[in-house]
Amino acid sequence: QVQLVESGGGSVQAGGSLRLSCVASTRLFTRYTVGWFRQAPGKEREFVSVIRWSADNTIYADSVKGRFTISKDNHRNTMYLQMNSLKPEDTAVYYCAAAEPKPWTTAWAQERSYNYWGQGTQVTVSS
Numbered sequence: 563q564v565q566l567v568e569s570g571g572g573s574v575q576a577g578g579s580l581r582l583s584c585v586a587s588t589r590l591f592t593r594y595t596v597g598w599f600r601q602a603p604g605k606e607r608e609f610v611s612v613i614r615w616s617a618d619n620t621i622y623a624d625s626v627k628g629r630f631t632i633s634k635d636n637h638r639n640t641m642y643l644q645m646n647s648l649k650p651e652d653t654a655v656y657y658c659a660a661a662e663p664k665p666w667t668t669a670w671a672q673e674r675s676y677n678y679w680g681q682g683t684q685v686t687v688s689s
Contacts, residue, residue: 564590581645591640595663597610
């Protein structure tokens with residue numbers, strides 16, 4: 563059974579930075595594409611970023627492009643989301659997700675493309 567555990571959330575002022583981590587219970591990062599979603603209060607969960615299992619492809623939502631960086635460390639079974647220049651609108655619960663092997667042409671911005679989810683970590687950005 564795959565388990566994903568996020569950490570690194572917290573409260574920060576606008577303009578600040580946070581780094582989220584997602585640890586997997588198995589060595590899946592060499593085979594699974596993994597990504598981040600977020601859900602703000604009263605809103606639907608939305609795509610943030612995804613990184614291919616081979617780490618040679620990434621996709622970012624327009625709202626975070628240039629500010630967030632996704633990466634992973636296969637040896638540590640850990641994925642990261644470095645978030646810089648945070649804005650109040652980045653406030654949300656952030657979730658990591660993993661997809662069993664699929665073509666890179668998969669619709670990664672859709673939740674249904676992923677098979678496993680973490681419980682989430684809260685990020686709060688104050689103005």
